[in-house]
Amino acid sequence: MTEGTMxxxxxxxxxxxxxNPEREGLLRTPHRAAKAMEFLTRGYEQDVNEIVNGAVFESxxxxxxxxxxxxxxxxxxxxxxxxxxxxxxxxxxxxxxIGLSKxxxxxxxxxxxxxxxxxxxxxxxxxxxxxxxxxxxxxxIEAQHLCAMxxxxxxxxxxxxxxxxxxxxxxxHRTREEFLSLVRRG
Numbered sequence: 001m002t003e004g005t006m007x008x009x010x011x012x013x014x015x016x017x018x019x020n021p022e023r024e025g026l027l028r029t030p031h032r033a034a035k036a037m038e039f040l041t042r043g044y045e046q047d048v049n050e051i052v053n054g055a056v057f058e059s060x061x062x063x064x065x066x067x068x069x070x071x072x073x074x075x076x077x078x079x080x081x082x083x084x085x086x087x088x089x090x091x092x093x094x095x096x097x098i099g100l101s102k103x104x105x106x107x108x109x110x111x112x113x114x115x116x117x118x119x120x121x122x123x124x125x126x127x128x129x130x131x132x133x134x135x136x137x138x139x140x141i142e143a144q145h146l147c148a149m150x151x152x153x154x155x156x157x158x159x160x161x162x163x164x165x166x167x168x169x170x171x172x173h174r175t176r177e178e179f180l181s182l183v184r185r186g
Contacts, residue, residue, distance in 0.1 A: 006034035040075055043112030051109055052131055055099030062135070064175070066090040066182055067103045076147045077114035085117075085143025085159070088183040089124060091134035092168055092175070098132050106131075117143055117162050125164035136167030138179045 010030035070087040110123045125139040
């Protein structure tokens, strides 16, 4: 969909709720909303190979690598309302490590799509596994969903937590517990 079409659709939404898109405060709102939506869904235009850009390096490290508290912002595919939270991603290297900045970039790539948190968690885990060939991957996401806060149940303090464990994180309860205890610190 082109930006012009999105602008027209936002204008129609403004009219449908009974507002005047010609009112001073709303004159450029369809344009701004279209640009914002384009930015918030840019994950569809991204490719993991471009994001990683060859930043997978040989390493003898076989101990857990964790990137904690990665901010994430996504849009709920059911209501187009934001959910906001943080991701914790860990992997057990199997001869290779990934550049530190690449993990948050992978989180952003998937978060910048219309999503549900459960799928987002799985997509991040599967991608890290695929890119690194790790002996295991763990992902935990904690997020607050505006669809549950602003409408529907209207619960302001609820947080959804999802996890995905692959390889040794799934098979070995000690590895899983080490990851979860390190995530809880903070």
